Amino acid sequence: MTIADTNRKGATRIQRRNREAILDAALGVFSAQGFRGATLDQIAEHAGLSKPNMLYYFASKEAIHEALLAGLLDTWLDPLRALDPKGEPVAEIMAYVHRKLEMSRLYPRESRLFANEMLQGAPRIMAALTGDLKALVDEKAAVLQDWARQGHIADLPPHHLIFSIWALTQHYADFDVQVRAVLGEGHDPYAEADSFLDTLFRKLLAP
Template sequence: MSDVKPRTRIQERNRGSILEAALDVFSQYGFRGATLDMIAESAGLSKPNLLYYFTSKEAIYIELLETLLDTWLDPLRELDPEGKPIDEIMGYVRRKMDMSRDYPRESRLFANEILQGAPRIQQDLTGDLRKLVDEKSKVIRKWHEQGKIADVDPYHLIFSIWALTQHYADFDVQVRAVLGDKDPFPGASRHLEQIFTKLLTP
C-alpha cells in the first residue's frame, strides 16, 4: 500500500500555476536564461513555496518536457494504417498545424531543448520517438508499394511536416512581422495542403 498522500486541490492548483508560469518563462528565455525567481514571480508564489513543490529548476523543466513530448507524439500516433493514405497524411499535417497554432510556447520549449542538443530528453528521442517514427514510416512505405501514394522517403516526409508546421510556432514573431496583423494559419494550412497533396499524389 502506498504511503503517498493524494494532493489537495490547493496543491494541485499551485503545481499547475508553477508549470504554467514555467512554460512561459522557459519558452521565452530557454533553460539557461530562466531562473526560479522568474518562475515564482510569474506564478505568484514565493521561491520557498515553489521549492516545496519542485526541488529545482531542472525538475520543473523535465516534467514540462516529458508531458510535452507525449502530447507531441499524439498526432502521429493517430495516423491510421487502414485509412486512405493521402487523407491520413493530410490529417497529420492539419493536426500539427493545429498544435503550432494552439501550443506555440510548448513548441518553442521543445525547439530550445533540441537546439541545446537535447541533454534532458535524448533517451526519449532515441526511444519512444524513434520507435513511433519507424512504425509509421513502414506504413507510409507500404502505401507507396501498393501504389496509393507517390515514391517519397517516409522519414524525410515526416521531417518536412515537422519543419513546415512547427515553423509557424517557433518563428511566429518573424511570420507576423512579415504578414502584419493577418492570421497566418488559414493561408498556411491551404498552402501546406497544396504542397503535400501534389507531392503524395501518384
Template sequence: MTSGNGTQVQGRTRIQARNRDAILTAGLDVFSQHGFRGSTLDQIAAGAGLSKPNLLYYFPSKEAIYTALLEGLLETWLDPLRDLDPKGDPLTELLSYMRRKLAMSRDYPRESRLFAGEILRGAPEMHDVLKGELKTLVDERAAVISGWAKDGKIAAVDPHHLIFSIWALTQHYADFDVQVRAVLGGTDPFPGAEAHLEQMLESLLRP
C-alpha cells in the same frame, strides 16, 4: 472539526494541485521566452504568484520543473503521429496529420518553442526518449508510409524525410511566429498556411 470528514485534506490537495499547475504554467512561459539557461526559479516563482521557498516545496529545482514540462509535452506531441491509421486512406491520413501538427503550432506555441529549445541545446533531458520512444514510433509510421507508396496509393517518397518535412513546415509557424506575422503585417497566418500545405502535400503525394 474538519479532519473527520476530510474537508481540510481535500482543500490542501486542491491548493497543492492549483499551485503545481501555476508553477508549470509559469515555467512554460519563462522557459519558452528565455530558454533553459536564461530562466531562473525567481522568475518562475513570480509568474506563479508564489514565494521561492513555496515553489521549492513542489519542485526541488529548475531542472525538475523543466523535466516535468518536457515529459507532458512529449506525449501531446506524439499523439497525432500515433493516430495515423494504417488502414485509412493514405492521403487523407497524411493531410490530417499535417493539419493536427499545424493546429498544435497555433494552439501551443510556447510548448513548441520549449521543445525546439531543448533540441537546440542538444536534448540533454530528452536524448534517451528521442532515440527510444520517438524513434520507434517514427520508424513504425515510416514503414506504413513506405507500404502505401509500394502499393501505389501515394507517390514514392522517403517516409522519414516526409515526416521531418511536416514537422518543419508546421512548427515553423510557432517557433518563428514573430517573423511570420511581421512579414504578413500581423495577419493570422494559419488559414493560409493550411491551404498552402494541403496543396503542397497533395502535389507531392498523389500517385
C-alpha cells in the same frame, strides 16, 4: 493540453492548483528565455508563489523543466499516433499535417520549449528521442513506405516526409514573430498556411 499530471494520488486541490501554476509559469519563462536564461525567481514570480513554496513542489529548475518536457513529448506525439494504417493514405497524411499545424496555433509556447531543448542538444530528453519517439516514427515510416509500395502515394523517403511535416508546421509557432512581421497586418498566418500546406502536400504525395 494538460502540461502536467495534476491528479496525483493524495494531492489536495490547492497542491494541484499550485503545481499547475508553477508548470504554466515555467512554460512561459522557458519558452521565452530558454533553459539557461530562465531562473527559479522568474518562475516563482510568474506563478505567484514564493521561491521556497515553489521548491516544495519541485526541487530544482531541472526538475521543473523535465516535468514539462515529459508531458509535452507525449502530447506532441499524439497526432502521429492517430495516423491510421487502415485509413485512406492521403487523407490520413493530410489529417496529420492539419493536426500538427493546429497544435502550433494552439500551443506556441510548448513548441518553442521543445525547439529550445533541441537547440541545446536535447540533454534532458535524449533518451525519449532515441526511445519512444524513434520507435513511433519508425513504425509510421513503415506505414508510409507500405502505402508507397502499393502505389497509393508517391515514393518518398518516409522519415524525411515526416521531418518536412514537422518543419513546415512548427515553423509557424517557433518563428511566429518573423511570420507576422513579413506578412503584415490583415493576415491570418494559420488560415493561409492551412490552405497552402494542403495544396503543397497533396501535390507532393500524388503517385
